[in-house]
Amino acid sequence: MKPSTLLLIYLFLAIAGGLGVFYYQSTVPDNKEISNDVTQRLLTIDGLNSDIGELVLRSRYNLDPNYDSLTRSATLLDQSIESFGEAYFSTEGVSDPMLVKSFEKLKSEVMIQRDLIESFKSHNSVLRNSEKYAPAAGQSLMSIAKEAKLDDAEQLYGSLVRELLAYSLLGSSFSIEKIKVALPQLVELENKMPEFSRVSMFEFGRHIETVINEKELTDQYLSKVLLSTSDSQIDELSQGWSQWLLSNSGQQSFLKQLNIAYISFLLVGLAFVTWRLRNLYQHLDHEVAVQTEEVKKAFDELKESETKLVQSEKMASLGQMVAGVAHEINTPLGYISSNVDTIRLNMGELDGILKSIDMISVEISESKPNTKKIGSIVKRMVQVYRRMRQRETLSEIEDLLKDSSYGLSEISNLVGSLKDFSRLDRTNAVDTDIHKGLEATLKICKNLIGERKVVKSFDHQMPLIECMPAQLNQVFLNIVTNSAQATDKDGTIKITTKRVGKGIEISFEDNGEGMSANGMKQIFDPFYTTKDVGQGTGLGMSIAYKIVKSHGGEIKVKSEIGKGTQILVQLPLQQSQAELSVIK
Amino acid sequence: MKKASEPVYLMKLIKTSCFFGLFLLSQAYAGQEPITPIPNQVDVDNRKVQLGKKLFFDTRLSFDNSISCASCHDLETGFGADGKQFSDGVKGHQGTRNSPTVFNASLNFKQFWDGRANDLAGQARMPVTNPLEMGMASWTDVIAKLNKDAQYPQEFKAIFGGPISEDGIVAAIAEYEKTLITPNSPFDQFLLGNESAISKQQKQGYELFKTYGCVSCHQGKNVGGNMFQKIGVLKDINLQTGSLNEDLGRYLVTKNEWDKRVFKVPSLRLAVKTPPYFHDGSVKTIEKAVDIMIEFQLGRAVPESDRAAIISFLESLVGEIPEGVY
Numbered sequence: 001m002k003p004s005t006l007l008l009i010y011l012f013l014a015i016a017g018g019l020g021v022f023y024y025q026s027t028v029p030d031n032k033e034i035s036n037d038v039t040q041r042l043l044t045i046d047g048l049n050s051d052i053g054e055l056v057l058r059s060r061y062n063l064d065p066n067y068d069s070l071t072r073s074a075t076l077l078d079q080s081i082e083s084f085g086e087a088y089f090s091t092e093g094v095s096d097p098m099l100v101k102s103f104e105k106l107k108s109e110v111m112i113q114r115d116l117i118e119s120f121k122s123h124n125s126v127l128r129n130s131e132k133y134a135p136a137a138g139q140s141l142m143s144i145a146k147e148a149k150l151d152d153a154e155q156l157y158g159s160l161v162r163e164l165l166a167y168s169l170l171g172s173s174f175s176i177e178k179i180k181v182a183l184p185q186l187v188e189l190e191n192k193m194p195e196f197s198r199v200s201m202f203e204f205g206r207h208i209e210t211v212i213n214e215k216e217l218t219d220q221y222l223s224k225v226l227l228s229t230s231d232s233q234i235d236e237l238s239q240g241w242s243q244w245l246l247s248n249s250g251q252q253s254f255l256k257q258l259n260i261a262y263i264s265f266l267l268v269g270l271a272f273v274t275w276r277l278r279n280l281y282q283h284l285d286h287e288v289a290v291q292t293e294e295v296k297k298a299f300d301e302l303k304e305s306e307t308k309l310v311q312s313e314k315m316a317s318l319g320q321m322v323a324g325v326a327h328e329i330n331t332p333l334g335y336i337s338s339n340v341d342t343i344r345l346n347m348g349e350l351d352g353i354l355k356s357i358d359m360i361s362v363e364i365s366e367s368k369p370n371t372k373k374i375g376s377i378v379k380r381m382v383q384v385y386r387r388m389r390q391r392e393t394l395s396e397i398e399d400l401l402k403d404s405s406y407g408l409s410e411i412s413n414l415v416g417s418l419k420d421f422s423r424l425d426r427t428n429a430v431d432t433d434i435h436k437g438l439e440a441t442l443k444i445c446k447n448l449i450g451e452r453k454v455v456k457s458f459d460h461q462m463p464l465i466e467c468m469p470a471q472l473n474q475v476f477l478n479i480v481t482n483s484a485q486a487t488d489k490d491g492t493i494k495i496t497t498k499r500v501g502k503g504i505e506i507s508f509e510d511n512g513e514g515m516s517a518n519g520m521k522q523i524f525d526p527f528y529t530t531k532d533v534g535q536g537t538g539l540g541m542s543i544a545y546k547i548v549k550s551h552g553g554e555i556k557v558k559s560e561i562g563k564g565t566q567i568l569v570q571l572p573l574q575q576s577q578a579e580l581s582v583i584k
Numbered sequence: 585m586k587k588a589s590e591p592v593y594l595m596k597l598i599k600t601s602c603f604f605g606l607f608l609l610s611q612a613y614a615g616q617e618p619i620t621p622i623p624n625q626v627d628v629d630n631r632k633v634q635l636g637k638k639l640f641f642d643t644r645l646s647f648d649n650s651i652s653c654a655s656c657h658d659l660e661t662g663f664g665a666d667g668k669q670f671s672d673g674v675k676g677h678q679g680t681r682n683s684p685t686v687f688n689a690s691l692n693f694k695q696f697w698d699g700r701a702n703d704l705a706g707q708a709r710m711p712v713t714n715p716l717e718m719g720m721a722s723w724t725d726v727i728a729k730l731n732k733d734a735q736y737p738q739e740f741k742a743i744f745g746g747p748i749s750e751d752g753i754v755a756a757i758a759e760y761e762k763t764l765i766t767p768n769s770p771f772d773q774f775l776l777g778n779e780s781a782i783s784k785q786q787k788q789g790y791e792l793f794k795t796y797g798c799v800s801c802h803q804g805k806n807v808g809g810n811m812f813q814k815i816g817v818l819k820d821i822n823l824q825t826g827s828l829n830e831d832l833g834r835y836l837v838t839k840n841e842w843d844k845r846v847f848k849v850p851s852l853r854l855a856v857k858t859p860p861y862f863h864d865g866s867v868k869t870i871e872k873a874v875d876i877m878i879e880f881q882l883g884r885a886v887p888e889s890d891r892a893a894i895i896s897f898l899e900s901l902v903g904e905i906p907e908g909v910y
Contacts, residue, residue, distance in 0.1 A: 065618040066803035071693045071810040078702070119842065121811040126818070129797035129882065137884075203884050206818060210883070 010269055021255075021262050028251045038241050041084045042234055045110075048077040049230045052117065056225050059124055060218070067121055074117050081110045096247075099240045106233040113228050120221035127214035131168045134207035135161045141204055144197045153189050156182060160208065168211060171219065179212065309539050327447045328414045332407030339400035339407075346393045349384060356381040417443045429575055431464035434472070434504065438495060441476040448484045455494040462497055465504060466575045471547045475555075478540040479508045479567050486512030486565060503553070503572040511564040520557050552576065618794065618803040621772035622688065622853070622903060626762050631743050636760025637909070639753055644729050645712050647674045647719035653711065653757070657686040659910040663857040664689075664764065669865035674719035680831065682865030685858050687905070688851055690762045692809035697863040698834045699812060699848045704758035709750065723750040766853060766903030774900070782900045789897025792890050797882055806851040807901055813849045815862075818883025821845060824876065826866045833863065853901050870895055 055070040057063075064070065088094050089103050138161035145153035160182050167175040186205055193201060356377050363374050388394060417440040435458050442454060483493045487510045494509040515523070522528040524545040548555040552572050559565040639645065643652045656671035657664050664685030670678040681697055689695065695707035711717040712726060720726050727748045730736045736748055744752045771790070773781035782790075793799055802808040812834055815821050821829045834843040847863050860866065861873035874894060878886045886894075 065616040066620070066799075067810045068620070068804040071804070075693060075702075115838075115840075118812050122813050122846070125800040125811065125813065128800045130818075132797065133882075133884065199885060206883050210818060 014266060014269060017262050017265060021258050024258060025255055028248070028255050031245050031248055031252055035241070035245055038088070039238075041080065041087075042238050042241075045077065045080050045084070045106075046231070046234050048073050048080060049113075049228070049234070052077060052113070053226050053228075056117065056120060056222060059121070060222050062128065070117070070121070074114055077110060078114055081107050094244070096240075096244050099237070099244050102233065102237045102240045106230065106237050109228065109230050109233050113225060113230060116221050116225045116228075120218060120225055123214050123218040123221060126210060127218045130207040130210040130214060131164075134204065134211050135164055137200060137204040137207060138164065141193070141197060141200055144194065144200075148194055150189075150192055153192060156185055156189065160186075164208065164211060168215060171215070176212065179208065183208065323447065325414060325418055325444060328443070329411050332410040336404040336407040339404045343397050343400050346397050349388055349393060353381055353384055353388075356384075414443070429466050429468055432467050432469040432472070433462070433464055434497060434506065434571075435462060437469055437473045438476055438497070438506075441473055441480055442495075445477065445480050445484065448481060449493070450484075451489050452484060452487055453490075453492045455492060457494065457496040459498045459504075462499060462504065463573060465571055465573050467551055467571065472551070472571075475544040475547050475569065476506075478544045479569075482540065483508055483510040483512065483565070483567075486510055486514075488512070500570070502574075503570055506569045506571070507566060508569075509564060509566045514561040514563050514565055515559045516561060520559055523557050524555070617775060618799045619771070619775065619807055620805050621775050622691070622765055622767040622769070622805055624767045626690075626765060628759055628762050629743075631739075632756045632759035633763055634760075635739050635743060636756035636758070639757050640760055641910075642730075644733075645718055645720065645726060647721070650674060651718055653686075653708075654910070656683045656711075656717070659686070659764070659905070663687060663854045663905075665858040667859065669860050671717075673714070673717040677716040677719070679714075679716045681863050682860060684850060685854050686761055687764050687766050688806050688809070688853050690758075690765065691806040692848065692851065693811070694848055697831075697847050697850075698837050700837045704761050705751075705754040708754040708757040708761075723753075726750075726753070763906060763909055766905055769853070769901050769903035771897070771900040772903065783896065785893050785896045786900040787897075789893035789895070789900075792886075792894050793897055796878070796884070796886060796890075796894075798877065798894070801849045801881065802852050807853055808849045808851040811849050812843075812846050813881075814844075814846045816845065816880045819880045821880055824880065827864055828862060828866060828876070831863055852898055853903065855901070856895070856899050857902055870898065874898075 051073045052070065055064065055073055059067060059070055085103065085107060089100060094100065138157050142154050142157040142161065145151075145157055160179060163175040163178045163182070166172050167179060183205075186201070190198070190201060360374055360377050360381075363369050363377070438456075438458075442449070442456075480493065487493065492511050494507075496505075496507040496509070498505050523541050525542060528542070545555050548569055548571070552575060554568075554570040556568045556570075557565065558568070640653045643649045643655075645652060651672075651674055656666050656673075658666050662685075664687035665683050669682060670680065671683045672678060684697070689707075690704060693699075695701035695704060701707035701710065712720050713722065727750070730748050730753075740746065740748045740752050743756070746752070770781045771786070774787075793802075801811065801813050804810045815828055815833070816824070829845065832844050834846040834848075835841075837843070855861070855873075856870055859870065860868050861870070862876075867873045867876065871891065874891055878884065878891070
């Protein structure tokens with residue numbers, strides 16, 4: 001399998017896993033939040049429940065002037081249960097049957113409670129009125145009975161009022177029994193009491209009944225409200241929650257494991273990527289090292305070949321120089337050797353004369369010289385001499401010798417300029433006469449220049465300049481060679497020197513073919529050549545440029561196609577210390 | 585003899601001291617009035633109020649675009665009710681109950697005579713689809729109708745962040761109804777310490793209202809509206825000549841035997857302004873209504889002058905209708 005497909009699969013798994021974990025997380029309820037919220041809700045419900053207990057009691061004993069507080073608490077309790085149910089027991093809420101059951105129990109308990117409270121409120125109101133009114137009504141009947149002198153009636157009303165008060169305030173069952181016993185007697189009084197008190201008597205009876213009935217009901221409702229099992233229901237629910245949350249925590253811990261697994265999965269991926277990256281970098285490092293090595297090698301080779309090229313350029317210059325010099329030497333050598341041949345020929349006749357002189361001296365030294373013999377010898381000698389004179393042999397020898405000696409001086413001259421040109425013996429910058437270098441160069445190039453006219457316009461006041469003459473001569477040679485090669489056989493090369501400011505200027509002008517603007521731009525670039533392959537190295541002018549630059553000078557070119565080229569070399573009079581070191 | 589009388593004596597002592605203690609306690613709380621003032625201000629969401637107001641007056645909530653909430657709860661001239669025994673619904677239908685005022689309805693613990701709605705929002709769900717009232721077939725129809733409006737959809741989006749919905753409509757109406765209160769009545773001013781806010785007769789009426797025991801049912805902020813009570817607690821309502829015994833009231837909701845003829849004790853804040861009286865609007869005058877109360881709820885006789893004082897007290901309960909509610 002390709003690594004890219006592997007990566008894709010991995011990425012897919014990572015994303016899918018992430019989504020899966022996320023989804024699972026969303027289905028697992030947040031325990032802490034839930035438990036806080038539920039605790040809060042249960043506390044509220046519990047609190048309202050006990051509030052209600054207190055408020056009911058306060059209402060029962062007339063400590064609260066109205067039901068507003070009780071009603072508000074009851075409504076709040078209702079709403080709390082309602083919203084609790086909506087939050088946790090709606091269709092998609094908690095489905096745990098135990099919890100649902102205990103919540104339902106609490107809810108129905110609260111609902112019963114709510115109805116009990118309402119019943120309590122209703123009955124308590126009615127009771128309150130009758131409790132208040134009945135004793136008052138009894139009292140007024142008491143006084144009516146007193147006025148009517150109905151002692152029995154008075155006593156009955158009196159005891160009823162007393163027992164009623166005792167019953168309503170203390171709830172004594174003793175009193176209720178007494179009241180119940182007394183009630184039938186009230187009916188008997190109806191006919192005895194005065195006519196006008198009928199209505200009051202009727203009301204009294206009704207209110208007593210109301211007190212008896214309502215008090216029983218009210219207290220029943222009150223105790224039911226107070227004894228509501230909501231408390232224990234809340235406890236049960238709260239315990240159920242803890243249990244449920246505990247079972248939930250199983251899910252939670254599974255989620256935790258899931259998360260850990262997912263993270264490990266991601267970590268593995270990360271590690272793999274890191275490993276791959278590391279490899280990649282190592283490989284890259286290696287690659288870079290190899291490349292650097294190669295570049296370095298290429299650079300070294302280039303450097304080497306440059307040196308070689310410079311060397312070969314030097315050799316070429318040298319060869320050219322040697323060729324020129326050889327040619328120059330050859331001519332005088334030729335006629336000197338023929339002169340010497342001729343002289344040797346003529347020397348044979350002189351030899352005969354000298355031999356004759358020897359023979360004469362031998363004859364003379366004899367005791368008896370043979371004059372006859374001497375005479376014939378002299379005669380032959382004179383004949384030779386005359387013949388020689390006739391042939392002007394002697395003056396010819398003279399001329400030949402003179403000629404040869406001129407040829408030899410020519411040669412020695414040439415050797416001198418050779419010495420001047422190369423000055424190989426000098427490695428230090430020395431004060432140099434530039435003109436000498438130029439002359440030497442021209443002489444060396446004489447063969448190359450051939451028929452071309454060389455116009456020298458030298459400044460006679462030219463000062464000596466501090467330079468490496470051999471190097472400068474190479475510059476001149478390169479320029480002159482180029483000029484000669486660029487011009488026709490009958491062209492002109494003009495060399496002008498002059499002093500300018502703190503330096504000098506040497507101008508080489510020719511009326512050759514010239515060069516393009518492009519050519520001018522490239523002329524000092526190494527390996528730039530217009531010559532045929534094998535004719536030049538293409539380094540000449542670039543070396544010239546280097547040399548002039550290293551002398552702190554400038555070399556410029558000005559050219560026009562068809563008209564000619566001018567090379568201008570500017571050199572300072574003195575070298576700065578730094579530049580000198582460069583030259584060396 | 586001594587042996588026998590001692591516990592009796594002790595009992596009497598305990599009795600008297602308890603009596604005395606309770607007397608002191610009730611005295612201590614006597615300063616607290618059973619009726620408390622209506623707050624001047626309510627905390628509401630103004631945007632919902634404005635929307636609710638529009639809906640409250642919008643006849644498009646009814647089947648034939650003839651009736652709005654305000655038709656039966658006339659805020660301008662009817663103090664939140666319509667003055668009729670039974671209100672006219674769509675197609676001339678009439679219900680069987682008198683329309684109560686919507687003013688101060690937010691102070692009631694339950695809505696409707698029988699308390700079948702727990703709150704205002706729950707209440708507002710009902711008239712719209714009640715065939716005798718606004719007669720819409722369903723809330724979907726209502727929403728479709730309102731969606732044609734130029735503004736409602738945007739307003740609902742802005743306020744509830746969604747399209748028009750039943751919940752949104754009733755929530756807005758309920759919010760608006762919260763602003764329908766009548767604070768600053770002369771009696772409330774009196775409660776807050778302005779002795780001269782009510783007349784002598786009214787003060788006397790208030791005392792009678794308390795001593796006769798009206799206050800044990802009509803009490804709290806809304807002078808009623810915080811409990812259920814049977815009509816005819818001290819005298820069988822069947823003995824009444826009118827029709828008050830016909831409606832079984834809360835029994836129809838709970839089916840509890842004891843809830844027969846039980847109704848929410850109505851607020852008396854605007855009672856003098858909103859005749860006719862009682863759940864079936866069968867009683868035309870306040871005098872007759874108070875008489876019935878005295879007879880059937882208190883089970884006693886009250887002199888004419890006391891009744892007049894009580895009625896003049898009821899007049900002092902009428903507060904101010906806040907500006908800009910209609």
